[in-house]
Amino acid sequence: MDLNQARFNMIEQQIRPWEVLDPQVLALLSVVRREDFVPLAHKALAFVDMEIPLGSAPNQVMLAPRVQARLLQDLAVKKxxxxxxxxxxxxFMAALLANQAAHVLSLEIDANLAAQAQANLQKTGVSNVTVRNAEGSQGAAADGPFDVILLNGSVAEVPAALLQQLAVGGRLAAIVGDEPMMRATLITRTSDSSWTTTEPWDCNAARLSGFTEPSRFQF
Structure with a gap:
């Protein structure tokens, strides 16, 4: 496989048509080698428009390239x-974010995945990411506030604890809702006590582990 051609095709045929037009994001996707973050057993799928399995659980996946790219564009990360x-x-997303940000704290509930991610980041020379084996639904208040919070998967709702950890002017991106209709959701903290929410596009994604599902029981 010609990896550079496959990467070019991914950007031009999957990512651009999904309204990812930010030149910085597109350039980053050319430089940060996605294949370096894909498990060896699935290397051939590195540039395919699909979620790639990462572990034994069905929700342990790498999001599709176009979804990752659009979330990155929406967050408009600054140095x-x-x-x-x-x-x-x-x-992989931590590596992309790290290239745009000052520092990234990345939380992973699965210890094996956390260790593998740390190894991937070290191998690729990314030095401004701290990977922590931790459940992420309550964030990391002691390390905040954060200018950007990204949820790499879907949730039924965004926990209030995460919104409180946004700095004023900070942005949180998540995929929210239930199949078959989830929405990419961008929440911006506008003051100490107010947030604005937009839902710019539709997208289904695997559930993030550790986030509670609201009760569906009704009288």
């Missing part, structure tokens, strides 16, 4: 930003 990345997985 001075402190980032909280929830659901490290293989470490």
């Amino acid at each position: 001075t930003d402190k980032v909280l990345d929830i659901g490290t997985g293989s470490g």
Whole structure:
């Protein structure tokens, strides 16, 4: 496989058509080698428009390239930003974020995935990411506030604890809802006591581990 051609095709045929047009994001996807963060058994799938399995659980996946790219574009990360990345997985999104931010704290509930992500980041020379084996639904208040919070998977709802850890002007991106209709959700903290929410696009994604599901029981 010609990896450079496959990467070019991924960007031009999957990512650009999904309205990812930010030149910085597109350039980053050319430089940060996605294949370096894909498990050896699935290397051939590195540039395919699908979620890639990472572990034994069905929700342990690497999100599809176009989804990762659009979340990154929506967050508009700046070089001075402190980032909280929830659901490290293989470490690929942490690597992308690290190239745009000052520092990334990445939380992964699965110890094996956390160790593998740390190894991937070290191998690829990313030095401004701290990977922590931890459940992410309550964030990392002691390390906040954060300018950017990213949830690498879907949740039924965004926990209030995470919103409280956004700095004023900070942005949180998540995929929220239930199949078959989930929405990419961007929440911006506008003051100490107010947030604005937009839902710019539809997308289904695997559930993030450790986030509670609201009760569906009704009288």
